[in-house]
Amino acid sequence: MEVYRVLIAKPGLDGHDRGAKFIARALRDAGFEVIYTGIRRTPNEIAASAVQEDVAAVGLSSMSGAHARLFPAVLASLRQAGAADIPVLGGGIIPAEDITLLQEAGICSVFTPGTPAQAIIKAFKDACQQQHQHRN
């Protein structure tokens, strides 16, 4: 399999990164190359890292309820940085009714608590593959 490089990022001020770190490590164990931003990054910082590191996908995590504003803000920053083709996935404490909203805004997959890691890894694989085909 091709080694995909992905960015796991924590937008906003939320410091709860147990989930983000677990996913980062599980993706690495599944053969991905993973960059984790650390906590408290702005949408612009996340987009800049994604471009600089030339990642195939970005995963966002938020537990504070700020996802509705921050996830779309990351998409906007990526567009501004000319990287609208990088797929963005997201997870955290996200009420059911927000999932559709986030998907409509352009987040390709949204994960809530209890999702098995395998399902998340598969979603990253699919997103990376599509992005790869799109680029070639």
Place this chain on the structure above:
Amino acid sequence: MSKKDPSLQGWQDNELARTLARFPERKDKFTCHGGRTVERLALPEEVDQEYLDKLGFPGRYPYTRGVQPTMYRGRFWTMRQYAGFSTAAASNERYRYLLEQGQTGLSVAFDLPTQIGYDSDDPMSLGEVGKVGVAIDTLADMETLFDQIPLDKISTSMTINSPAMVLLAMYIVVAEKQGVSADQIQGTIQNDILKEYVARGTYIFPPQPSLRLITNIFQWCSTNAPKFNTISISGYHIREAGSTAAQEVAFTLANGLTYVQTALDAGLALDDFTPRLAFFFNASSNLLEEVAKFRAARRLWAKLMKERFQAKKPATMMLRFHTQTAGNTLTAQQVDNNIIRVTLQALAAVLGGTQSLHTNSRDEALSLPTEASVRTALRTQQVIAHESGVADTVDPLAGSWYVEQLTDAVEQEAMQLIERVDEFGGVVACIENGFIAGQIEDAAYQYQQEIESGERVIVGVNEFQVDEDVEVPVMRIDPAVEDEQVHQLKQVKAERDQEAGQQCLSDLETAARSESANLMEPVLNAVRCYCSLGEICNVLRGVFGEYRGRAW
């Protein structure tokens, strides 16, 4: 030796007699249905030296059996639900509701911008205003937050760390305006920066100036607000980040030792500030291990204070703690199951001798809790207190071979970890070299892998699943709150005395640059002039610099 041992008589004549004289028990007689008497303190047939060394009597060194001689026969733990969201007015309404429902203390949750020292109109605050707690920008918000709540009667816990001094100053000024002097206020500020670097993430400044702010608070409060707990040394978030029970005890007590040493180095006297140190632990799902953990933490802290700092006074050696049930164990699936999880965890806290307790609500894996869920969570504590009978006798699990063995094991494991932290050069060195964060991450990864593989069963998540189509009502914060808060802040800033405010900020800067100055008075002055939290923290950022965390 036997039950007639002179040490038992000594405890009865001294600690117990004094306590009973000052605080009579809840009932004249505690009985089971039918009239059988419930003993205050069950003891082994033989009270021998090993018993005295390891367990002793409640309210006496090494405090394994509790910090008060009569524990909950005297008074139940404080039922203190952590709450706060949206605006100060909305949170004030929730506090008054909780007090009407029989809650006995307040616990304020601040939003993330407040916790990290940003005003609501700061670009960094985008999307976070009023989300995980209440937004506080200036004294005006704090006045609204405690409107009609008498600060001489209610104790208030505030989860605030890096900018704790500013929020404490606001609280003191609100009390002043109610006619309540600082020496009457009761409550706790979390003020525990060290765990923020390894687990919770709301740091602003680097460790050294942060420790100075904490020591300044210890010093100021020991003279001016002696009834206020100046720190709540917290294992809760270390555990939430994925640590084991023993790691939770070890890293929390290691942080505690660091605060004590820093204050002593600054010239404070041990007995002046240590009686106001409080602790905060997690109650997770392994019932007996958690009970053992609380008992072990109490015993180990008492020993450490005695051996390392030659503490002599009981108040200096006593580990008093708040407990919250484990948020990370709540599931988004079959949310009612969370009520049962919380009940078991709360029971562990009570069997472990907690001084106050927050029980999580069933819907917290989905959003902030609804009012109905919060009521059930509070009722859980009330059922344990009034119906279960566990509060009628002190330390009921003492003497169980398993619980005592587990208490010894947690204590030993924690002590070994504290020694490793010492070998690395202390907590600050272990924040910088990643030792503590690494230990927590490894434990978290292993735990989650056990869930993924099915080796660890989480009911409703990886076993006993059902198709759920029931909509759970969730609490939502209106996005308009952010705009409303920004508008209010602009108004306060426009109406205040600008010159006086600028002078206060410049005085604060001068004081911050002098390492020997205590910053509490300059911060109180700035708060009185309605300088905002962000303005005050920006002055300190300018002097102290900002800490940027490690990624992993």
